[in-house]
Amino acid sequence: MFKRSRSFLKQIGLFIAICAVLLAGNSTIPTLLNPYIFMILIYCGVNIIMGVSLNVINGLCGEFSMGHAGFMAIGAYVSAFFSFYTFGPFIDELTATHPGMTMMLTKQILFLAAIVLGGISAAIVGYIVGLPSLRLRGDYLGIVTLGFGEIIRVVILNLEVVGGARGFAGIPAWSNFFWVFFFVIAAVMTSFRMLKSYQGRALLAIREDEIAAESIGINITAYKVKAFIYGAFFAGTAGALLGHFIAYLNPATFTFIKSFEAIIIVVLGGMGSVTGAIVAAIITTILPEALRPLQEFTKIDFRMVIYPLLLLTLMLTRPQGLFGHKEYYDVIPFLKRKKRA
Amino acid sequence: MEEFLQHIINGISLGSIYGLVALGYTMVYGILKLINFAHGDIYMLGAFFGFYFAGWLGLAHSPSLVTLIIILSLAMAAAAIVGATIERLAYRPLRKMPRLNLLITAIGVSLFLENGGQILFGADPKFFPELIQRRVLFTLGNISISNYQIIVISVSLGLMVVLQHIIFRTKVGKAMQAVSFSHENASLMGINTDRIIAFTFILGSALAAAGGVLVGLSYPRIDPMMGLLFGLKAFVAAVLGGIGSIPGAIVGALIMGLSEEMVVGYLASTYRDALAFFLLIVILIIRPTGIFGQKTAEKV
Numbered sequence: 099m100f101k102r103s104r105s106f107l108k109q110i111g112l113f114i115a116i117c118a119v120l121l122a123g124n125s126t127i128p129t130l131l132n133p134y135i136f137m138i139l140i141y142c143g144v145n146i147i148m149g150v151s152l153n154v155i156n157g158l159c160g161e162f163s164m165g166h167a168g169f170m171a172i173g174a175y176v177s178a179f180f181s182f183y184t185f186g187p188f189i190d191e192l193t194a195t196h197p198g199m200t201m202m203l204t205k206q207i208l209f210l211a212a213i214v215l216g217g218i219s220a221a222i223v224g225y226i227v228g229l230p231s232l233r234l235r236g237d238y239l240g241i242v243t244l245g246f247g248e249i250i251r252v253v254i255l256n257l258e259v260v261g262g263a264r265g266f267a268g269i270p271a272w273s274n275f276f277w278v279f280f281f282v283i284a285a286v287m288t289s290f291r292m293l294k295s296y297q298g299r300a301l302l303a304i305r306e307d308e309i310a311a312e313s314i315g316i317n318i319t320a321y322k323v324k325a326f327i328y329g330a331f332f333a334g335t336a337g338a339l340l341g342h343f344i345a346y347l348n349p350a351t352f353t354f355i356k357s358f359e360a361i362i363i364v365v366l367g368g369m370g371s372v373t374g375a376i377v378a379a380i381i382t383t384i385l386p387e388a389l390r391p392l393q394e395f396t397k398i399d400f401r402m403v404i405y406p407l408l409l410l411t412l413m414l415t416r417p418q419g420l421f422g423h424k425e426y427y428d429v430i431p432f433l434k435r436k437k438r439a
Numbered sequence: 440m441e442e443f444l445q446h447i448i449n450g451i452s453l454g455s456i457y458g459l460v461a462l463g464y465t466m467v468y469g470i471l472k473l474i475n476f477a478h479g480d481i482y483m484l485g486a487f488f489g490f491y492f493a494g495w496l497g498l499a500h501s502p503s504l505v506t507l508i509i510i511l512s513l514a515m516a517a518a519a520i521v522g523a524t525i526e527r528l529a530y531r532p533l534r535k536m537p538r539l540n541l542l543i544t545a546i547g548v549s550l551f552l553e554n555g556g557q558i559l560f561g562a563d564p565k566f567f568p569e570l571i572q573r574r575v576l577f578t579l580g581n582i583s584i585s586n587y588q589i590i591v592i593s594v595s596l597g598l599m600v601v602l603q604h605i606i607f608r609t610k611v612g613k614a615m616q617a618v619s620f621s622h623e624n625a626s627l628m629g630i631n632t633d634r635i636i637a638f639t640f641i642l643g644s645a646l647a648a649a650g651g652v653l654v655g656l657s658y659p660r661i662d663p664m665m666g667l668l669f670g671l672k673a674f675v676a677a678v679l680g681g682i683g684s685i686p687g688a689i690v691g692a693l694i695m696g697l698s699e700e701m702v703v704g705y706l707a708s709t710y711r712d713a714l715a716f717f718l719l720i721v722i723l724i725i726r727p728t729g730i731f732g733q734k735t736a737e738k739v
Contacts, residue, residue: 162539230720233727236538237474241678242723244671245716252713263709354671358546365543402554409547410529417536 109291116283124276136275142383143278144340149363149375150285151332156361157370158298159325160305162240165227166333167356168247169220171349173334174341175260177216178269181342185212186270209272209342213281216338217331223250224330228323244354255349265348266341273343281339285332289372292328293425301325302370333360362409368419373426378419441581446704447697452588452657454696455595459650460673461680461688462602463643469683470619470639472538476545477525478647479670480552481518483663485648486655487560488514490567499568507570507656511594514652515645522644523637531633549667556663564662567655591653598649599689602642606685615639619683672699672715679722681732690730694718 128136148166155163185208192201227246234242260266292298300321303311312318341347363382367374385408389401412420421429460482467475492513493499498506529548533541574586606612617625618635626632654669655661672695680691695715702714722729 230724234723237468237472238678238723238727240474241675242720245675245719248716249713249720252710256707256709358550362543362546365539369539400558403551403558406547406550406554410544410551413536413540413544413547414529414532417533417540 109287113283113287117280120276120279120283123279124274127275138383138387140273140275140278140339140343142380143282144336144343145359145363145379145383146282146376147285147332147336147339148360149367149379150282150289150372151329151336152360153364153367153370153372153375154289154292154301155325155329156364157368157375158292158301158305159322160369161322161325162236163227163243163326163329164240164354164357164361165243165245165247165250166329166360167352167354168227168243168250169224169330169333170337170340170356171247171250171254171352172223172330172337173213173216173220174337174347174352175216175254175266176219176334177212177338178266178341178347179260180215181209181212181270181272182266182268185209189270205272206277209277212272212342213277213335213338217334220334220337221327221331224326224333225323227330228326232319232322244357247352247354247357251349251352254352261347263349265346267346269341269345269347271342271345273339278339278343281332281335285335286372286376288328290425293372297321297324305370366409366412366419368421368423370423371419371421371425373424373429374419374421377421441579442704445582446700448582448584448588450697450700451693452591452696453700454693455592456650456653456657457669457673457676457695458689458692459595459598459646459653460670461677461692462599462685463647464670464674465677465680465682465685465688466615466639466643468677470615470636471530471534471541473530473541473545474674475643476542476670477548477552478643479666479668479673480549480556481522481525481644481666482647482651482654482670482673483556483661483666484521484552485514485518485644485651486567486661486665487556487565487651487663488517488648489570489652489655490565490661492517493568493570498570502569502572504571507590510570511649511652515648518648518651519641519645522640522647526637526640531636549670553663553667560663562663564660567659567661569659570652570656587657591657594649594653598646599685602646603685605642611635611638668712672712675715675719678729679719681729684729684731684733687729687731 127139131139148170152163152166155161155166189201189205189208192204223246227243230239230242254260255263292301300311300316303314303316304318304321308318337352359382363375363378366382367376367378386401386405389404392404393401460478463478463481464475467473467478489510493506493510496509498510525548529544530541533544571586571590575583576586576589577584604612606615614625614630614635615638617628617630618632622632625635651661651666654665673692676691676695677688678691679694680687680689682688695718698714698718699711702708702711726732
């Protein structure tokens with residue numbers, strides 16, 4: 099018990115330290131980088147959350163979900179709805195009456211509330227989507243989740259209160275370095291903690307063999323749904339952060355192509371590897387941007403052809419993904435000794 | 440009532456095109472357990488092959504039945520070659536790998552074809568030539584049936600009969616059934632599984648291309664992204680009917696075409712894309728193997 103609580107305290111300490119670093123970064127990084135690089139950095143963060151959260155559903159639990167874009171859309175739209183209709187006007191009022199520190203703090207708290215609300219609504223939808231996973235397996239589940247994702251998108255497309263097909267403009271641009279990477283750290287740390295806990299091991303057991311897992315007393319139903327709730331929550335926060343960064347949302351952003359991007363991140367990094375998902379998210383965000391100079395050279399936009407070709411090459415030459423089942427501590431030599439059993 | 444009949448006719452016509460594409464999905468899934476996401480793009484390529492062949496051969500302005508048959512068969516042949524090439528280069532090297540890798544490869548091929556198509560053909564929509572003159576065959580009150588609808592339905596039906604014959608009456612077809620039952624056992628019986636799988640892709644791609652040309656004929660705007668959602672809905676149709684089952688694919692596709700037409704006619708056209716998936720979820724929750732799918736016992 100003592101040992102466990104010490105490890106827990108250590109994690110809390112680490113978390114606070116990271117928050118301090120992020121706060122420091124929040125005031126310095128946007129001034130150091132040019133806006134374009136900063137934008138890519140934020141996209142990297144959003145994609146890391148997307149990849150790491152899907153990694154728990156697809157990589158750890160082995161449940162084939164193709165509806166991640168739907169969860170993102172829910173999170174993005176719900177949070178944008180609240181900050182546009184309730185929190186935004188409230189902050190505007192506050193700026194007029196109590197400018198300064200009070201307003202700044204309230205704004206941050208309300209933004210956090212909006213993100214969490216978005217995440218929770220996505221998690222609720224994740225629970226509903228996770229339910230068919232009790233009956234369906236493999237590709238069928240994939241197709242059903244894809245279907246749910248598309249239904250969510252079409253419903254949003256028909257909701258005039260959030261702009262419908264025109265898109266939702268005028269969302270307060272509250273996203274900043276701190277909040278994006280706060281949720282990146284939260285998703286990554288919880289994933290790593292899960293990996294080494296009873297929960298994560300249960301998910302891995304389900305991935306490897308459902309029947310065997312059930313026979314040793316793992317409640318596979320509960321764990322599958324839990325994986326969906328966890329994944330959907332963070333996907334929702336990723337969507338919320340994205341919406342508040344570009345201050346505009348369009349249902350066309352959340353087509354199944356977006357879900358494929360998330361799956362590509364998970365498979366590229368290696369199924370179940372959190373480190374892999376992070377690295378793959380960064381690569382898939384930076385690669386299209388890095389290929390941009392090529393476009394000026396050839397005059398034709400070859401980027402979107404090269405990207406799938408690279409993906410195919412990687413699948414043919416390294417089918418287990420970049421990291422396979424490994425994590426950073428399996429790869430970097432001096433951390434190897436510290437690996438806990 | 441008249442309006443309803445008109446919707447039914449349009450729905451059957453649309454459904455039979457879905458059917459042609461769905462057959463390719465169901466065959467490939469039956470044999471490789473792979474959702475071939477690139478299949479929708481083969482259908483897109485089929486439409487573009489038709490468009491370009493008509494242009495090159497100078498047949499775009501001489502509509503006749505012969506023109507239609509020539510263009511249709513050329514597009515089918517070209518798409519079959521593309522399908523076989525994709526199988527050889529992208530899917531065969533990965534056959535022993537986990538299925539998710541194969542799926543990612545399929546998504547990669549699909550993205551490659553779509554984006555490549557946008558560069559090669561241009562992102563703007565093209566107008567498919569009139570390969571055969573459009574005539575209204577007969578009108579009954581407000582219902583009108585054009586020869587296009589008859590052509591679409593009869594070509595699809597004809598191709599499905601041919602497919603049925605190939606699968607159940609020929610040696611290759613029997614070999615396909617054997618391979619889809621078990622790869623190892625089929626190869627022990629002296630079946631060249633690689634060749635049979637390639638043949639499956641050739642058949643499926645040819646059917647998809649026929650679907651592409653027929654769509655180009657009835658809804659003449661074609662663009663490189665047209666296969667994306669259409670392919671997905673065709674796959675949903677295949678799942679609806681029970682994947683791996685050929686009559687299932689056809690029935691699923693007809694249900695899909697009809698219900699889509701009804702939603703557009705009586706509800707809002709914006710809900711069209713959601714309906715396909717709504718139907719799918721309902722059917723899969725009630726009957727997880729689809730309408731015609733067979734339950735397989737799980738071995739422990």
